[in-house]
Amino acid sequence: MNKNKKTSRTGNRYSDPLPTRLRELLQTEKNQTELAKFLGASPQSVSNYANGIDKIDTKKLVKIAEYFNVSTDYLLGKTDIKTPDFSIRAFCEYTGLSQPALEVLVKMAERKDDFCIGLTDTLDKVLTSGGIELLRQIQIYFGIVAKPYSGTDEHGSGITPDVFENVALWNAQQKFTKVIQKIANKGEQ
Numbered sequence: 001m002n003k004n005k006k007t008s009r010t011g012n013r014y015s016d017p018l019p020t021r022l023r024e025l026l027q028t029e030k031n032q033t034e035l036a037k038f039l040g041a042s043p044q045s046v047s048n049y050a051n052g053i054d055k056i057d058t059k060k061l062v063k064i065a066e067y068f069n070v071s072t073d074y075l076l077g078k079t080d081i082k083t084p085d086f087s088i089r090a091f092c093e094y095t096g097l098s099q100p101a102l103e104v105l106v107k108m109a110e111r112k113d114d115f116c117i118g119l120t121d122t123l124d125k126v127l128t129s130g131g132i133e134l135l136r137q138i139q140i141y142f143g144i145v146a147k148p149y150s151g152t153d154e155h156g157s158g159i160t161p162d163v164f165e166n167v168a169l170w171n172a173q174q175k176f177t178k179v180i181q182k183i184a185n186k187g188e189q
Contacts, residue, residue, distance in 0.1 A: 017077020018061075019052035025068045026050060038067050096179045 013019075026032055032050070036043040039060055048054040049064075056064065065072045070082040071089060081089045081099050092099055108120050126135065 014052040016052055018056065018075055019050055021075050021077065022050045022064065025070070030067070035064070035067060039063055 026035065026046075032043050032046045036046045039046070041060070045054065049056050049060075061072055061075060065075055065084060069084065071079065071084040073079045073089075074082045079089060079093065081092045083089055083099055088099065088102060091097070092102055097105075105120075105123075111117075
């Protein structure tokens with residue numbers, strides 16, 4: 001039997017979001033024995049949860065989320081944003097920014113030195129003054145787009161799939177463009 005297709009006695013699968021995310025968290029942050037102690041369970045039970053063999057009850061799911069400081073939605077695969085802080089998660093989901101990108105922006109805003117104040121002021125001016133073309137040039141610089149624009153898409157943005165190295169970059173650019181357009185539209189109101 002293929003390990004990735006392993007079916008448990010309770011119907012969960014090895015590759016379902018919850019066991020997969022639990023295995024990832026156990027690899028990067030804490031060990032199985034520490035989590036077992038925190039849950040009041042055996043290390044074997046934690047192993048069974050991580051391998052999709054046993055279902056995790058709601059109380060243990062909440063405790064696992066608390067232990068790793070992640071949301072239950074993250075553990076269940078409903079979001080890729082780890083934080084249990086709803087306002088941060090909502091902001092990231094609305095804007096399409098990653099949690100690390102938001103954390104950088106927050107740190108910049110909290111710092112009071114001239115460099116960070118200048119960066120946040122510049123970002124604010126770009127976003128509120130219709131600096132879409134500048135952002136497009138930044139996309140090119142960082143390789144989000146493979147080459148300058150060679151046509152238009154259905155939104156007239158001057159970007160077509162042939163501009164991108166692969167579909168993932170195309171999708172990321174489309175999401176980024178929608179967020180920037182939302183921000184630009186709010187600035188015009």
